[in-house]
């Protein structure tokens with residue numbers, strides 16, 4: 001059985017079921033998600049390898065070979081067409097054209113399920129999915145349940161990495177107009193014990209960890225790599241539950257009355273579905289989504305416990321974030337441009353500016369050092385890498401507003417993540433393309449001989465799709481210095 005078979009047996013069937021990693025019904029063999037590639041704008045649907053099985057990641061890899069791919073649709077497996085697509089602007093605008101949110105890279109969150117590769121949905125700040133015309137989800141004070149599997153190590157304090165029920169207008173229409181799972185370490189509203197991250201409920205104009213509108217210490221900080229997060233609500237009652245998606249059961253972190261503030265009892269749910277954003281399209285948050293559902297009716301703890309057992313049996317595990325020619329931690333490297341007519345240039349820096357410069361073995365020592373980088377384990381994720389300046393130890397290549405710059409580490413989580421990059425086989429077939437860990441649609445790119453974290457056809461001039469594959473492919477050589 002799949003999670004939605006279990007919910008159906010419990011009398012609380014799924015009314016929306018989303019996953020890029022696997023079928024959530026044992027009989028489901030339809031499309032899980034759609035990807036769109038950068039080379040020609042073509043789309044394809046990715047289905048499970050077999051009914052009830054893991055996504056056919058190999059089909060994605062073949063379709064996306066030598067180019068970039070975005071996740072354009074996350075299909076609803078419940079048969080109700082409650083699909084998730086690129087979120088439109090609302091109270092806040094997204095960064096894409098016409099105020100839409102960004103779409104997720106199709107390769108930002110690779111995992112394995114029972115040893116088979118699949119991809120999750122890596123939400124960077126600015127990324128969001130939504131459906132404002134949903135059929136069958138709870139409205140008003142109606143009962144519902146929901147769970148999602150997230151990456152417990154990918155979060156931030158921005159508003160709001162959510163999955164669940166939100167406004168149909170993409171605007172903040174008041175307290176109680178949402179009921180969504182939140183995951184992160186935002187402390188503007190509620191919080192739990194420790195420093196976070198926490199599973200909370202986004203009920204609009206507040207993230208709630210219990211009946212107090214502020215801290216409720218029964219809601220623990222999350223430490224597991226894969227996390228099952230559960231929120232459910234019915235008249236006068238709601239609950240937060242959670243557990244490690246890779247082992248063990250669920251614990252109840254809160255179960256009781258609605259928050260002690262006006263507007264949350266009764267609730268005024270509207271029934272739209274959001275992923276990665278707040279109800280008003282706040283786009284400041286990050287996180288990774290693998291699977292999730294919404295139900296009709298208030299699921300029993302026993303039903304949810306069976307769903308958790310099913311998730312554990314799916315055996316989520318990590319896999320490599322990199323491919324292509326290997327980089328060795330501790331070595332000095334140079335990164336040679338491969339774009340025709342520019343291929344004597346190397347990624348270098350002049351002060352804090354990251355640029356490309358023509359360098360050779362006969363260049364001055366100072367220039368050789370400017371074009372040499374010590375490979376370090378990724379400051380934000382040791383499965384990827386950071387690049388430390390040879391002539392300015394303690395300073396690293398980071399992106400800021402998607403411009404590459406050389407900056408001294410301030411040790412912050414933001415710096416560490418902005419200075420972490422994941423090499424993959426070069427998009428033009430040469431060397432490596434080096435994507436930003438936190439923005440996997442974005443790669444090291446030279447543009448007008450300056451360095452950027454660029455996406456393929458995005459809104460900035462440096463995102464220009466012309467010459468993208470060449471401009472993001474660098475041959476990694478032994479450092480000049």
Ligand code: AHR
Pocket residue numbers: 159160171172202203204205206207277278279280281282
């Ligand atoms: O409730 C927290 C956030 O507040 C909601 O997600 C958003 O709509 C509002 O800004």
Ligand code: AHR
Pocket residue numbers: 399400401402403414418438453
């Ligand atoms: O480069 C994109 C973002 O810009 C970085 O993550 C952040 O530090 C800055 O706001």
